[in-house]
């Protein structure tokens with residue numbers, strides 16, 4: 001039976017070959033485009049930006065109008081009605097606006113209404129940008145009235161033509177068994193709705209095979225123009241791995257605490273204090289970053305509009321890409337090792353917003369890309385049948401002594417070694433934290449004093 005796929009469909013999609021598709025996954029391709037295709041893609045990104053900004057401007061004007069009326073003492077019930085910020089109303093308004101049916105629709109030179117070029121851009125672009133704008137406004141509203149944890153976010157920013165990375169998103173709805181609108185058409189070619197066939201640099205073989213076997217269903221394609229090239233991420237759901245890859249037999253049986261560190265990217269230890277693995281990698285990132293810094297200096301010494309500057313800019317772009325690639329490879333390596341190597345992992349619930357507020361940590365946090373690491377760990381654990389325990393945000397994994405259980409309140413980030421004042425234990429800070437995580441069971445009662453347990 002054909003089942004329509006959608007990003008919001010939570011129920012498992014069953015492919016035409018009878019396989020349940022439950023594993024969210026992404027295929028990334030670098031596009032090889034002609035200048036004509038490049039312009040076409042830019043037009044799509046422009047439409048996405050225009051739609052997003054249009055919603056923000058309309059909401060802002062409405063809010064300003066109501067605020068102004070209030071200052072003149074207009075009673076609440078007589079104010080200009082508030083606009084609906086729901087995704088559906090944004091989509092409906094955008095369609096009416098671009099097609100010329102809305103009262104505020106653009107009017108062209110020849111008297112026609114609506115966006116004259118709307119037919120050249122997929123309707124999806126307008127819809128996904130509308131959903132994005134509604135989401136940004138919802139986040140802002142939730143943050144403003146305290147419903148959302150973390151830093152207070154400002155009114156969503158308008159996307160500037162010059163400062164925004166050109167990007168847009170297409171959905172790829174189709175009944176299971178039909179030809180997917182986003183699909184490989186050759187070893188190095190992909191087809192997209194409205195955009196037609198585009199060349200890609202990577203082989204499409206794996207995606208092609210999965211589609212043929214009914215083991216993958218694409219639901220969206222996100223395009224981004226980064227460092228002089230278009231990249232497309234095809235997201236969808238795939239069949240789970242073969243059961244042999246999901247069994248935890250043959251792995252470390254012990255519960256393993258994973259400390260996402262400051263010195264090392266990750267460190268795993270069991271509850272008995274055995275170190276189970278460390279992932280360094282910070283060095284590789286630093287090397288790449290040092291080279292980037294040099295290239296930056298070289299660039300700043302070149303003259304405007306000179307050939308030397310062009311060359312330095314190209315080199316800079318390449319090094320930026322290199323840093324990103326090193327980081328990405330590192331994160332995937334760590335999360336795959338962890339998810340495949342152990343039966344049960346315990347990680348901290350990182351308050352990333354709070355960590356970023358601490359300037360000492362900010363650089364390391366962005367380097368290690370903690371949030372991304374956590375995200376990968378979550379989905380890979382589910383892929384490989386690994387149990388993933390998230391410790392309570394307030395669990396003092398770093399400040400607790402793994403020897404006697406007493407808590408050191410004045411531990412600072414500069415303290416690389418944990419020295420216990422009660423039992424005299426001296427232990428690497430990250431190892432100590434990992435051991436505590438491995439032993440984590442439930443949030444400790446917050447009101448009780450530190451408990452001293454015999455070592």
Ligand SMILES: [Zn+2]
Pocket residue numbers: 401402403404405406420421422423424425
């Ligand atoms: Zn102690």
